[in-house]
Amino acid sequence: MPQVTANGITLEYDTHGDPDNPPMLLVMGLGAQMTLWPIELVQALADRGFYVIRYDNRDIGLSQKFEGEKVPGVMWHVIRTRFGFPPRVPYTLSDMAADGVGVLDALGIDKAHVVGASMGGMIGQLMAVEHGHRLLSFTSIFSTTGNPKLPQADKAAIEPLANPPESMDEHVLVEHGIKISNAIGSPGYRPDPESQRQRVIESVRRSVYPAGLHRQMAAIINDGDRTQRLKSVTTPTLVLHGEDDPLVKVEGGRATADAIPGARIKTYPGWGHDLPQELVETIADDVAEHTKRA
Template structure:
């Protein structure tokens, strides 16, 4: 399996498409493996002329795990951030952006189109500021600025996201994954039960590591409000967001676009916090048209 040392740690990645084509780096979100980028979307982007690279963030999937490194509790972090104190966390979203930049360096890629989803969009925002010279364009998918006054996630969405499975038995893990997908997924594009369970089972069999999600969450909370930072993004930027996202409400996408100079935004009714098959071609068209114009 392809694994490479990037930013000093082992990172698992996959490449698709012609190596001579413009590179596109896909950054996935909170606790999510690279497989949450559907292969159908990857193939659609490849067919539109890109060399597509997706990878497991640190602490998830087959990349490096920070075993035994404790993150502060969510209540403590929330209190500290409200007091204007940045909590000490195992690593930051900026560190995770360095992982992506390190992966490009290890692959000998000077510049790439950067696409991030959810927490991956937050990481991509850091990437576009900190590694502007490596960034051809930015696409932020159902992400946010982290501004405290934005509408929060729906209670049921946040509850299922941070609740651990009933057990580590495979069927319990699959049931939990299906419930999560149903709760945060697209109301306009509900997944077929059999196909959804098969995808979740494949993910469970690939890797399960709840401890990593705890450290991911601490990195998100500690990051705070990025609005002043993203005003420094100078690359062409596209924001994509579902109008029915229960986890990161569409206002988060609108706020992102409002604070990145020249950013464009597209929102879609019925789209939640997932990448449904019915929208694969639409999303691929949006991302590829934006990257090509950049």
């Protein structure tokens, strides 16, 4: 797959669809490679007339890593931040938002529809706040505002993410990946076990880099509550969220929609914190309809 130099670093990306169609940038979440965007959803968006661009966020997948950059422990970081003394972090969510804009710059794209999932939704929020003139529309998928008063993740959902396996043996990594998938996945759309295992194997063989997840988490914590900043967003915004999301509760989606002027929200029962095959066409239709409104 190709790489670009964007915002001073190298980022892996791929494209799908006709380059003459309106561009759509997909931004993935915490510790997740761009390939977590199901190819079926990518193709469904391309079939609806978009030039779809995926990329690996910094510090994950095949994009540039920040080897040796240390971050504070999560609890110490949270405590210091709440008392107004955030510790130094290697990079911020604003840096990651600038990465997405940098990908557009490198590809010669002036404006794009942006779709962000989970942490990718947070990055997309900051793109809309800090680079709003580059966005044609914004779709936030199972993301949140960073307001600490909102309901927090279920313990069973956060535990496997917070505790990566000590062994880098492929079998151990695959089993851990399946554990994460089951912990955060949609209760109403359980995956076929064989297909699920194959997807995890492909992801593990492409790249495994736990250190990047911790640095990305530090960037999330450091960014704090975006509620007030989101009130300045003028980009037409759609919020999509699962009503049974155990990791980022649906209240986070509702808070996002409440904070962004004119934002619309659609929620779905049975949907968790993944992109199940059964919802691919629905999500693609929602996004495409939103871009037409925009």
